[in-house]
Every structure is written in structure tokens, then in C-alpha cells.
Amino acid sequence: MNRDEKAKIIQNIREKANRSCIAVVTDYKGMSVEEMTQLRSNLREHNVEYQVVKNTLARIAFEESSHSAIKDKFKDCCAIAYGFDDPVVAAKVLVDFEKKSKKFQTRFASLDGKYLEGTSLKALSELPGRDELLAKTLGTMNAVPTNFVCLFANVIRGMLNALNGIKEQKENA
Template sequence: MDRAKKEQVVAQLHDKLKRASAAILTDFKGMTVAEMVDLRDALAAEKVEYQVVKNTLMRLAAKETSATVLEPLLRDTCAVAIGYDDPSIPAKVLKKFSKSNDKLKIKGGALGARLLDLNQVSALAELPSREELLAKLLGTLNAVPTGLVTVLSGLPRALVTALAAIQEKKEAA
């Protein structure tokens, strides 16, 4: 690869890493081309980019981005999965794929300016999606006023029931 091509790759990767919500490094050693295509297709379906990178080019591209924390993990063969929206999506897809293909190894990731180890990436993969979390929050926020209305409507209902019982008692007497 000539110098101009390398500079172009670094510039493109730098732009992607600046826009990324999460970047996860993997080791793909031993995977066949068909397996890599399957992985790329699974990631692309979730709008996650997957790119094999040279470690030196990744170091240069990561400068002045939150992905600089990945530098200690840049050894051996590396590929990076870059997610732009929900940071848990790349982790979920990679974890699911690594269960069916033991050749794919997750090295770690970057969430914002924080370095994630393998266990933290797995924990990120277990999180519900952003939409699910927002739905749960909305349900919780909606439950408070609903409960208050139920409690407040119970007081007049109890009063009416008591008055009706008193009226029936007086009519019987």
C-alpha cells in the first residue's frame, strides 16, 4: 500500500472513529472468507461498520478521538467494529457471532473515552436497547401519576360507599 492510500485510509478511519458511539476490537485469526462475509453482513444489517485495520494505521487514526484508549489492545490481527447509534448493538452482534464461531475473539472496546475489557463488552451486550430502556423509563414515569389517581379516586369511592351504608341503615330503622 503506497503512502497516499495509507493517508486516505487513516483519514477515513479517523472520521469514523470521531463519529462513533462505540468501537470494539476483535481478533479474527483463523476465520474463513465466508465467515468474515457472514460477520460483515450481520453487522451491516445493524448499521455497524467492520473493518480490518493495520495496527499502525489504527494508532494514527485514533489520535484525537475517544478511540485512543484502544492503543494497548492493538496487537496481532485486528479488526474494528464501529457503531454510531446505540453502543450496545456492535457488542450484541459480535457476542452472538462469537458464540457460534470460536475463532472470533473480542479483545475489548471503547465506549466514549472509556476502555472496556472483554467482561465489560459482554455486559454491554447484555443491556437492553436504547428503545427498550426508554420504554421502561416511560412506563415507570407513567405509573406514578396513574397510581396517584387510583389512590385519590379510592377516597371518594370509600366515602360514597360509607354514606350509602349509613343511608340504608337509617332507612331500615
């Protein structure tokens, strides 16, 4: 591989790292092609890219990226998962695959430039995703006006019941 090819690879890695909100470094040693294909398709469904990298090229690329916290940690067989939308979803997919596979392992990650150990990544994967949090927030915001309307409807209903009672009393008298 000549210098130009290496420069293109470094630029590609740096570009993906700068666009991503999370970069997870994994160990894929011993995985079969079928397992890798399955992992990549699972990740692709959630807008996460998975790339096998050379350690030296990754170190150089991550030096000037938003995930420079992990630049010195690349050792052995490394592959990087870049999460572009929701970091929790990327972590969930990787941790779930790690539970199923005996050979796949998540090592560490960088979340918006902050270093995360493997245990922190597992804790991140247990959090609710962005869509779920938005739904809960919307439900909470919707509950206040709904309860307000129900409260006034009950006041009006009580008033109507009282007026109907007075009407019936006058009719009977």
C-alpha cells in the same frame, strides 16, 4: 499503496472512530467469507460498521481520535466494529457472535475514550440496551401518576359506597 491512498484510509478510520461511541477490536483470523458476511449483516442491522484494518494505519488514525486509549494495542489480524447508536447493542451482537463462532474473538474496546478489556466488554453486553432502559424509565414515571389516580378513585369509590349505604338506610326506615 501510495501515500494518498493511505491518507484517505487513515482519514476514513479517524472519521468513523470520532463518530462512534464504541470501537471494538476483534480477531477474525481463520473465519470464512460466509461467517464474515453473516457478522457484517448482523452488525449492519444494529447500525454498527465492521472494517478490517492494517495495524499501522489504525494506530495513526486512532492517535487523534476520541478512542486514543486503544491506539497502541493493535497487533496481529485486526478488525474494528464501530458502534454509532447504542454501545450495549454493539457489544451484545459481537459477544453473541463470539459464542457461536469458534474462530472469532473480541479483544478489547474503547467506550467513549475509556479502555475496556474483553471481560469488561462481556459485562457490558449483559446490560440492558438503551431502548429497554428507556422503557423501564417511562414505566416507572408512568406508575406514579397512575397510582395517584387509582388512590383517589378508591377514596371517591369508598365515599360513594358510604353515601349509597346511607341512602338505603333512609329508604328502609
